[in-house]
Amino acid sequence: LDQADDAGLDAILLVRGGGSFEDLFCFNDENIARRLAHMKTYTVTGVGHEVDTTLADFAADQRTATPTAAAQWITPDQKEVWQWFEQKRAQLIQSMNARMDQAAARLLQYQSNPYLADPLSWAQKKELELAAVSTRLKSAQASFAAAQQNRLASLRLQLNRQSPQARIQVELVRLGQLDQMLGQSMQEFARGQRDRLCRNASLLDAYSPLKVLSRGYALVSAEGQLVHSAADIQAGALVDVRLHDGTLEAQVLKTNQGRSGAGKNDWHDVQEEQ
Structure with a gap:
């Protein structure tokens, strides 16, 4: 064993x-x-x-x-072996027939192919098709280019309409008009202010104390304060008398209350200072 x-x-x-x-x-x-x-x-x-x-x-x-x-x-039994061989033979024949059928179908396909049957005619046909496609492509390119040119022109027109340059020109004209109007308004305002100033100056000149002094009146002050009443001053006090053309330094000899004026003898030791 x-x-x-x-x-x-x-x-x-x-x-x-x-x-x-x-x-x-x-x-x-x-x-x-x-x-x-x-x-x-x-x-x-x-x-x-x-x-x-x-x-x-x-x-x-x-x-x-x-x-x-x-x-x-x-x-193994001879009959079984024979049956196995027959089965394998049938399978082999079937497989070979399938291979042959496939090869025959492929051969028919190759024979019916226009390129294999007549390569020159096939190439000429493809050349014609290529020329037709090239013509259509050129036409499409030209149409597309023309459409783009038209679109570009339209966009340029719209851009010019919306261009800030045109708006700037309009605003410049408007600014010039406003500037002119402003100048005229300023001139009118200055003229009005000048007229008003003249009127106020005339009124101020009319009510000016200097005008009153020019008519023979005087302003009396003592120690920098105007004297409004005879009771505000004492005899012997020094006063300043403002006339329209100068000032006087005087001394009060006496005061008379209730009188509207004073004689020339009421003043003494008057010293003028022009």
């Missing part, structure tokens, strides 16, 4: 024909059973008759009733 297991066989048959119990007892040996269980080669037993069973039958990979059955187990 060891030599057979190392021989690289497809299967090993352990068989014996019929015999007595003692004749078959060697197949119950423990070493035989253990060796069969550990063998790497496929093992089949066929010991004795169908009713005979040994430990070797349980340890082998397959147990058969007789040696003939063991031989039949590992040998």
Whole structure:
């Protein structure tokens, strides 16, 4: 069994024909059973008759009733082999027919291809198609360029209408008009203010104390304060007399209350200071 297991066989048959119990007892040996269980080669037993069973039958990979059955187990039936070959032959024929059909269909496709059938005519046809496409492309380009030019002109017109330069010119004209109106208004305002100033100056001149002084009146002050009443001054006080053309420093000799005026003898030691 060891030599057979190392021989690289497809299967090993352990068989014996019929015999007595003692004749078959060697197949119950423990070493035989253990060796069969550990063998790497496929093992089949066929010991004795169908009713005979040994430990070797349980340890082998397959147990058969007789040696003939063991031989039949590992040998395929000729009919089955023939059927297998027929099946494979039919499959091969079917596969080859399918390959041939595919090749025939591909050949018809190649034969019907205009490029393969007549390459020159195909190339001329494609050249004509290319020329037609090129003509359409040039026409489309020209139409597109014209449309873009028209659109550009329209946009330029709109831009000129919305241009800040035109608006600036309008605003400059308007600014000039406003400047002219402002100058006229300022002149009219200055003229009015000048007229008003003249009127106020005339009124101021008319009500000026200097005008009153020019008519013979005088302003009397003592210690920087105007004297409004004779009771406000004492005899002997020094006073300043303002005339229209100068001032006088005088001394009061006496005061007379209740009188509207004073004689020339009421004043004494008058010193003029022009």
